Amino acid sequence: MYAAPAPAAPAAATDPVEVLRLRDVDVGAVRDLLAEFALELVEVAEGEAIPGSFWGDEEAGVIASRVFARPDTPVHSLLHEACHLIVLPEERRALVHTDATDSVIEEDATCYLQILLADRLPGVGRGRLTRDMDAWGYTFRLGSTQAWFEADAEDARRFLAGRGLPHGP
Numbered sequence: 338m339y340a341a342p343a344p345a346a347p348a349a350a351t352d353p354v355e356v357l358r359l360r361d362v363d364v365g366a367v368r369d370l371l372a373e374f375a376l377e378l379v380e381v382a383e384g385e386a387i388p389g390s391f392w393g394d395e396e397a398g399v400i401a402s403r404v405f406a407r408p409d410t411p412v413h414s415l416l417h418e419a420c421h422l423i424v425l426p427e428e429r430r431a432l433v434h435t436d437a438t439d440s441v442i443e444e445d446a447t448c449y450l451q452i453l454l455a456d457r458l459p460g461v462g463r464g465r466l467t468r469d470m471d472a473w474g475y476t477f478r479l480g481s482t483q484a485w486f487e488a489d490a491e492d493a494r495r496f497l498a499g500r501g502l503p504h505g506p
Contacts, residue, residue: 356469357461358395359415360408366458367415371404374423378415381407389435391418400434412461413469416451423450424500442496448475449493452486453503 359367359380368378381387388405389398397418398405404419421437422430424446438444448470455466467482477485487506497504 356472357412357465358408359406359410359412362412362461363459367412370454370457371419374419375402376419376422377403379403379405381405383408391435398435399437401431411469411473412455412458413451413466413473416454416466417447420447420450420454423447423502424497426500442492445490445493446496446500446502448482449486449490449504450497450502452482453505 364378364380371378379388385407387393387396387398387407387410389400389403390396390405391398392414395407395409395411395414397410397415399418399422402422404415404422406415418437421443422433424443425433425437438447452463452466452470455461455463463486464483467486470482475482477489479485479489494504
């Protein structure tokens, strides 16, 4: 089970955490991956506000089928917000602006899927993504993102399988 960082202060707001950022990866690969799920990556200029960002600052934003990110947006944030859209039925996706879900199972499925999809991005992978998630402040019952992914995410896998989405380790 996943619990989001406290809304008052994501880790980056006070002390920059060394995580992979959009500028560190192949943006074309990110764009292609999102396109497979009928999503569009919208790049926002450095220093500009990110539309649809729940957390603000450099965190990714979502509006309908678009994922907004700046060069300094953490890859885990971009994947997380994209996966929120991916797990939603198409009719709900069209209505999303900023806050994609209030469902625990959708949140868990989102976390699980973002880890799986990290393997599809050159230079990212699930090992790096889970470390970045831990560094950023994601919290799980078993104490780490990787432990949750490997031993406590059966409900997320079932949810994803039921939606016809990737769900294997």
